[in-house]
Amino acid sequence: MKKSLLAVLLILVVVLFLVLVRTARHTPHQVASISRIEIALDEGLIATHLAEAVQIPTVSYGNPDQIEPEAFEEFIAWVATTYPEVSRSMTGTRHGGYTMLYRWAGQNEALAPILLTGHYDVVPVIPGTERLWNHPPFAGQIVDRVIWGRGALDDKSAVIAQLEAATGLLKAGYQPDRTVYFSFGHDEELGGFKGAASVAAYLRSEGVQLAWSLDEGSFLLDGMLPGVEPLLASINVAEKGSLSLEIVATSPGGHSSMPPRQTAVGHLAEAINKLDAHPIPGGLTGLSLEMFDVVSRHMPFGSRIFFANQWLFGDLVEDQLSATTFGNAMLRTTTAATMLSASIKVNVLPIEAIATVNFRLHPRDTVEGVVEFVKSIVENERIEVRQASSFSRPASNVSNSDSAGYKAIERAVREIYGEVIVAPGLMVAGSDSRHYGKVADNSFRFNPMIVGPDDLTGFHGTNEKISVHDLAEATRTYTQIIRHGTSDTSQ
Ligand SMILES: [Zn+2]
Structure with missing residues (x-):
């Protein structure tokens, strides 16, 4: 008795010891120190340029026929006059209507080109919400060193910062070894099917395979993760796919005064409940693991214990992460029932009840795999699963975070x-x-500007803004990204 108690105690002590040692060792990776770089800029002028860009209402409406060509033409003309060095030194072409592509030829033709891109179309302001803005959404006002308006963050700031960075380098006489393209899309908010798709097709027809591309994505996140002090530059190396399925319940129909025990709506409700109760399997593996491993090393001791000891707490960590919308989206393909339809009248039993469920595909899952999983959960003789529309896309490939492109972006971020x-x-x-991604070996998605919890409502919402300083820092970072990305040593 005593001996077995001692044995248990001993095991506990050993486990505790292991847990503590592993936690103590779960500290930030040493990175070679990189010296900060100072880049003198006219911050006020750059801010004025973004303010002018915001004033041109290049809105992408849900219905593409609503597009106002004059605004897009005006923006293109404005870029040409505001950035004469770019127009003079680079070859400019137009694609898919209003998407601008600039090619800055490198000295070494043997090197695969890179692409920096952003989009200058913006989402509409929801009618009736204009008065919720502290400053009108298309006035482009600069107040207390903050630029206000639709597109100030998403994504005119990136377009302007890239043009400013290129202009600065051109004025300084910089000559890239590697060719760099800049593409400024006009329909990203509608899926980029005209702009970016045409540019990609054009590059392919020219025989161009990019070493890497850098597009909008995550930001330098400030105070988004509890207990993590430093800014988190989250360079997205993949994007989730999307799939919408219709879950269809059928029943004979008839008058509602003589209903069966359960109508099609009841069967459908059961099916949706089952889907909610059975999330698509996920987990802290692959890219998700890589990301949380880096970030958790900066967490307070109490949180680090769990991430450092996944051999013991793995399930607990996954459960805790899955309980948050962000963590869940990182760990798995998400399930969201979004649309419902059934009978057309209160006294008519539905013949069909339909729920549309949107799945955001994690890189580990395929469209076919998710369809099979959903069928296995819900399908019976009354329920059918069918694809809602032809529009589905798998998750992207996962780009290499050990590649030269990633390192060039990382170095630039640390320098600034x-x-x-x-x-x-x-x-x-x-x-x-x-x-x-179809014409690039690696694709990265990252905007080198700081975003905090306050800024989140600005994305597609109200009071979108960026500070004059943040815009200048983004310009500095793009400057360094272009330098490191196009110099001959970057392979
Ligand atoms: Zn955007």
């Missing part, structure tokens, strides 16, 4: 922002990279 956490991430929304 100093001590930050740089980690590969997964983009839950879509971007134009779904098109560019």
Whole structure:
């Protein structure tokens, strides 16, 4: 008795010891120190340029026929006059209507080109919400060193910062070894099917295979993860796919005064409940693991214990992460029932009840795999599963976070922002990279500007803004990204 108690105690002590040692060792990876770089800029002028860009209402409406060509033409003309060095020194072409592509020829033709891209179309302001804006959404006002308006973050700031960075380098006489393309999309908010898709097709027809591309994505996140002090530069190396399925319940129909025990709506409700109760299997593996491994090393001791000891707490960590919307989206293909339809009248039994369920595909899952899983959960003689529309896309490939492109971006970020956490991430929304990824060995999705919890409502919402300083820092970072990305040593 005593001996077995002692044995248990001994095991506990050993486990505790292991847990503590592993936690103590779960500290940030040593990165070679990189000196900060100072780049003198006219911050006020750059801010004025973004303010002017915001004033041109290049809105992408849900219905593409609503597009106002004059605004897009005006923006293109404005770029040409505002950035004469770019127009003079690079070859400009137009694609898919209003998407601008600039080619800055490198000195060494043998090197595969790179692409920097952003989009200048913006989502509409929801009618009736204009008065919720502290400053009108298309006035482009600069107040207390903050630029206000639709597109200030998503994504005119990236377009302007890239043009400013290129202009600065051109004025300084910089000559890239490697060719660099800049593409400024006009329909990203509608899927980029005209702009980015045409650019990708054009590059392919020219025989261009990019070493890597950099598009909008995550940001330098400030205070988004509890207990993590430094800025987190989350360079997205993949984006999730999307699949919509219709779950269809059928029943004979008839008058509602003589209903069966359960109508088609009841059967459908059961099916949706089953889907909610059975999330698509996921887990802390692959890219998700890589990301949380880097970030968790910066967490307080109490949280680090769990991430450092997944041999013991793996299930607990996954459960905790899955309980949050962000963590769940990182760990698995998500399930979201979004649309419902059934009978057309209160006293008519439905013949069909239909729920549309949107799945955002994790890189580990395929469209076919998810369809099979859903069928295995819900299908019976009353339920049918069918694809909602032809529009589905798998998740992107996962780009290499050990590649030269990733390293060039990482180095530039550290040179401008100093001590930050740089980690590969997964983009839950879509971007134009779904098109560019077809002509690039690696695709990265990252905007080198700081975003905090306050800024989140600005994306597609109200009071979108960026500070004059943040815009300038983004310009500096793009400057370094172009330098490191196009110099001959970057392979
Ligand atoms: Zn965007």
